[in-house]
Amino acid sequence: MDFTEEQSADVAAASFDNTADPRLKEVMQSAVRHLHSFVREVRPSTGEWEKAIEFLTAIGQACTDTRQEFILFSDTMGVSMLVETINGAGGELPEGDAARPTAPTVLGPFHLTQSPEHELGDLLNTTGQGVPLVVEGRVTDPAGKAIPGARLDTWQADGKGYYDVQLEGGLPEGTGRGLFTADDEGYYWYRSVLPRYYPIPVDGPAGDLVLRAGREPYRPAHLHFIVEAEGYQPVTTHAFVSDCEYIERDVVFAVKSSLIRDFVVVDDEAEAERFGVSAPFRHVRFDVVLAPEEG
Template identity: 55%
Template sequence: MGTERTTDITDAVVDSFARTADPRLRELLGSLTRHLHAFVRETEPTMAEWEHAMGFLTATGQRCTGTRQEFILLSDVLGVSMLVENLNAHRGPGVTESTVLGPFHMTASPARELGATIDLVGTGEQCVVSGRVLSRDGTPLPGAVLDVWQADAEGFYDVQRPDVQPPGNGRGLFTADDEGRFRFRTCVPSPYPIPVDGPVGRLLGATGRHPNRPAHIHFIASAAGHTPVTTHIFVAGSPYLGSDAVFAVKESLVKDFAETDDPSLAREFGVANPFRHARFELVLEPE
């Protein structure tokens, strides 16, 4: 009798969406209802557990601000963000792999000239990041736009410590040259923990999971006639490459930030010699 009654509830909720005008919305709500009700029937939460779950979701929403997105963080640590990325990554061979946006793409990156630095506080080991933006067939993409953001050498984004970092630190919007080339100066990124002072952090603590991410720089690369890619470049040899808290590491995105001893190249880039240098190509899929 109990099973029949719970099934009746599920059918009634699904039926209540029958007049939804948007067919995709109707499909999503029906599927969500069936899966959510199946989870509840399988686990049989107590009223106290249900109230605790509602409190957790409420606290997650309350922790969101204009510069922090706790729900994206929750999606990240549950692997949902990476799953959605993978399901939508219909790209041909050789195209740069995508990964999660993350919770800190919350402010606009300032436009900067090629070769400029995004490290406005001058901490950490200095390096140069350079490369090309190409179409899948190897054709350079002049005028491609690269939105770049990263944490500082201590593992914090500008929006996390506005009293320490000026707005836009670790961020830049660059336009590739006529040969699709780009370059900028920054500090070598370091591993860092995702924020643990909210409900997502408490969830990780309760489950014995660490909150750490390997060292990386975020990119969104776009060009006319091509599908944009949201991705990271991870520092080879960084801790946590095999246990990223948000499951975002892909082998093809791990790059060497090599120590380079080349005085002429250092003068060209405007850095002291020797320096760390990461070189790679971002390859986009034609639309």
């Protein structure tokens, strides 16, 4: 079989026919076919192909122990969110009156350090960089039954858009991070600061492409959560701040309408005193529904 434009995908796919691992064979043959379809569609010049090689090489070379530029590229191409959506339980239709399990979204690149163990009600951020925030909610199954002892891992940027691991902000490690255990009613609460939107890194090839595409490099303000409980499927998700200016155009496509919450302004001294914060503060309710384990 000669290598022609028409036969190239067949020839290259056939070279993987003897792959011992059936899944590797399936993935590589699919990759070959889609890659060749792409090339036949855009018909790159040799110079454009060279630029693509240089771009992918630069992405790989920008990766370090604390930076994963290929994940950032996957995120900004919508691939990470697609993989998350395919694997998440959140898309399943519930039966009867049951609630839909909380939708998953991307993990993101900032879950780099272990979140410190906290008691319910603890203050996650003591820096004063941001409006006081009270977060509360319940973890339940789709029927609304409490899941006592559910574990919540949360992490977030501060009021200036910085995570503790980004040394620009000079935040002590663990700031804005916490591991919580829900009580017997599945209830949890804690205090922190209102997170701000923030830009993805634009000093590397993935961020540079976003700018060249005329895209805004911002992630709308959000709280991260991983919620787990024995007998249930864990969920990696966000609670998005509804009045953030970038809520409609997340550069990594992670916003789902079911995850947007009003972070309500409360200017009431009695309420502030009840939660141990100063007024005015923001208050959000974020209930989490976990799907039972399959099988």
